[in-house]
Amino acid sequence: MTKIRLIIMFLILARMSISSGTISDQYLPPIKGEIHPSSLFGDFRPGHFHAGIDIRTGGQTGAELYAASDGYLWRVATTFWGYGRVIYLMTTSGHVITYAHLSRFNPTLASEVYSKQVELSNYKVDLYFKPERFPIKRGDLIGYSGESGPGGPHLHYEVRTPDNRPINPLNGYLSIADNAPPIFSTLAIIRFGDRFDPGSVVKTSQFRCQQISAGRYGLSAEVSIFGRFGIEINAFDKIDGYYGKMGVYRMELFVDKKLIYAYCADTLDFDSFKQANYVRDYKLWWEKINSYKNPSQADGDYHNYYRLFRVPGDRQPTVKAAVADGYFSTNIEDEKDANKILPGKHDAVLKASDIYGNKAELSFVINIAESNQIPPRVKSNSETKGREGKRSQFDLFDGEVAAEITPNKLYYSETFSAIEIHTDRNGSSSILKEFEILPPYTFFKEPVLLKVLLENRSFPANKYCLGKSSGGNYTFCGNNLSDDSSAVSCKIGATGKFALLIDNISPKVTLIFPANGAQIKSKSQLVIRYRMTDNFSGIGREENLKLFLDDKWVPAEYDPDRNLIEFIPPTVLSKGKHTLHLSVSDQCGNKSEHQSIFFII
Template sequence: MRVLVFVLLCCTVSVQAQLFAPANYPKGYFRNPLELAMDLSGNFGELRPNHYHMGLDLKTNKVENQLVHAAADGYISRIKIEPGGFGRAIYINHPNGFTTLYAHLNDFNPKLENWVKQQQYAKESWNVFLELTPGQFPVKQGDFLAYSGNTGGSQAPHLHFEIRRTADDVNVNPMLFGFPLADNTAPRILRLAVYDRMRSLYEQSPRLIPVKASGSNYSTTPALVKVSSPKVSFAITAFDTHTGSSNLNGIFEALLYVDNEAVIGFRMDNISYSDTRYLNAHIDYRTKSAGGAWLQHLSDLPGYVNSIYKQAKGDGAIDISDGAVHAVRIVVKDAYGNAATLDYSVQYDGTAVAPLVSTGKMFYPFMLDGFETEHCEFFIGERCLYDSVHIRYGQSANTHPQGISEVHTIGSSAIPLQESFLVRIQPNRSLTLQEQQHTVMQWYSGSKNDVQKVEWQNGWASARFRDFGSFRLVTDDIPPQINTPGLADGANLGKASRITFTVTDNLGRSKNVRTLLDGKWLRFTNDKGRTFIYRFDEKCLAGPHELTISAEDEAGNGTTKTIRFVR
């Protein structure tokens, strides 16, 4: 018996090695970019809305302005400043073929900060993505780069740190580079989910199976899971942490074995930003969008391109139509090799498979297909869907006061899209040329909404969206509003330290905001896309001034506000 167990274990290790080659990255080359001991609030591959987390979130003791240092020798190759996303970020290229990125920063070091400001004024844009040459800002390991902050898409003070392959800009898991972070804790498995793979994943709710732990070994209750489908797949909710931390971070790797044979697995090793939205194929999107748990599939959906999965024996949809009891093991690992295992059995109970009854037209991954009615058409591209699914269509009255079409409901917000799909709507009356020029298509689902400027062709308005939901045409002749609280025309700002304003729009979409001081462009920051802020500097000396602010909305309506003040 012991010989048999040994042989089975050896076979398991052998197949597993074929799934994932050992990670081989330079250990000790990069230093901790902070002066604080490494402590993670987020790790690589962690699950986030519509994307994988692509680096490490390093805690900064809940405060801003900690010193951020270069992780290794190299040169600053790029600077990015944007309202969301990274906020303020520095990229450094290193001679070993990797690039490090430092994001959500406050001020850069003085020399770099001054250079960036000059570039912003030269481009007349606060939002910039600057390319630098190797000789402009070379750095040595440990050089001061910037102060940590909370800019961009950050929700609390921290440093977002990434390592990428310089040649193709693909992100690599920093935990594979040997940073000084103690981790002797195994991942935790919280629940198992079972899916009927005779139907679309987006047309069912999974059966959730509770699990119980004995150390790092887990089992289900009951131990034998009987199912009424001859073909099933599995998903898990699992988290990881590191020594001394209470943060529930993402897992690194999960492997599925059936009857002691490796079937499929995934690893959070390297992911490109161009593929990060494929997280929606990796998770049970329908369950999560309804407010449920994060569930990570142990099956590879057909529409997942450049997948993080490795297949050894199929795509993870398991045929159990023989009615036999099949032993299942799921192994979950972190980047340090700590592992947790979940063992259970599964059996098909022989229930006759009922015919699928669903309304709507069936669409498939990698097929360009469409749907047409008298007043609405939509077309779904080859790389839009992750799994086959019925897309339902409905029409209802438009109650918007400026609505010029019926409301057309397409699909469900519980069905994710990788790429945008095309929606074409015919207005319910003839429009003047001016009305056409100010027409937008509005999408909404629940409390969310968005608008896109339409293109006209043969009396039909078209736009692209990345979510299913309800769509309608709206004419918009109301310009955005520029709000300057506390700043009236003729104000004396001699004691003020800054000027602030906001821009609002009736349909929630403004753009092309521009500010001029005495006819020259003036830099206002717009962190998180909320308030525009200018802090007085050498660009606004003592004396009378005239500030002009202009903005547009998606429909092309423009507005301008001029304020005279004395400093």
């Protein structure tokens, strides 16, 4: 009895030392208590990877944030968008730890940022400090969690190596509770035409993955194929106690027990950051998302198809092994032997695991038909638009609309077309022209310039702007005017529906607090607050918002999600009358002003 108890005690102790191990010895978690993520490192966003971990803060702001390690505050920035209020901590080992979307900085840092904002008369600042300015000890309070920038309350936590490569924080910087294995959803067999390139796809066959037992999966049907092909998997990962579906940490494809392709999200490279679309099949993702009535409500990560082959040009470090780039061929004329797969049945196993070793395995058979015939060369229906190295203008509708789609902006070659859309809007609309660039699921490697001629102008040139359709509405894309004001342009990241619109309506401003003429007790906390909404183009830049308190510019903050403008005076205001003057302009130069007074008693 005693012996068994001792062994159990020993096991418990051993487990504790493993789970706390090197992690908390060296690096302190950014917030107290258990870490509950809502998004992991390497998760996909259209066009880029998620470079950190999103930590939930219980729907609240104001959680204390602690320095993970000794070092100094190297960089601090504020903006209405992006990371919002963000701190970059330089550790003594030269790693950079990023804390983003903060509600407040610690008081010393806050006053430094405040004076810089006032000095520049701009909310947006990006400050770098010398090591001696803000030295930090592990565990120092550096700020408070918030929701500045887009998204609800959460902390975006990111770790970068001294050579500026983001690394997975779960590799020794943070630990979370995760006992749930990854889940396989759908396997896709991608058949290529005349070359190994997603631009030559001639057929996609999809198979549902069926769970046989815990962590073991099979396929709904046998995979029977010939010609050139590659494999893609729609899979996601789960963590304890959270409904969300996240990206998978590690995947390995074996055929006939040989490792063909391996993927691992342990590090990324900012130089190839946009290569997320090499790893993911954007087209299949797009088709899944758009099969929803309201695409914005679809869980994006869940619909992720991981390519288990390397797209030509792929340089990102998540690919760990790729025999013949992960492509298979039954064509005997193909040069590389490594690509070849012989007639007959082949056992394939796809292994997926998270960083804590929770595993799932999908086993299936690839059946290559017995045949003496050479499979016919399939000509794909796509071709490169424009010639490499030459600038090509993609003219739509006789030059009225042009999109500069050049080969260097594409992940792979594709053929584009455009159609004009005529929606009946009863003639009262601000939408002047609508058109769609097809195919609708192309994501560009580099932004593409979209230009629309302004014909028969009846409004001042700066009121014209371009919008992109998302969830049935148009969102502002840009309104750069050509030198002679004959055309308006913007950069676009993907194909889809676009429109030329007019925005001649000013932002709407409502004062929430303090009401005009209000008397405020000097001891109470004063949060000056407005609601600001705009019909279309929005304020766009921090400089388009100006708040004057007693005729002095002050750094008011704007939250684009909640449509709120807020300012908390850093010091207690003197007794007596105070004036407020808010001025906001949208990106089409439509301006609103609001003036009020209040009294401190």
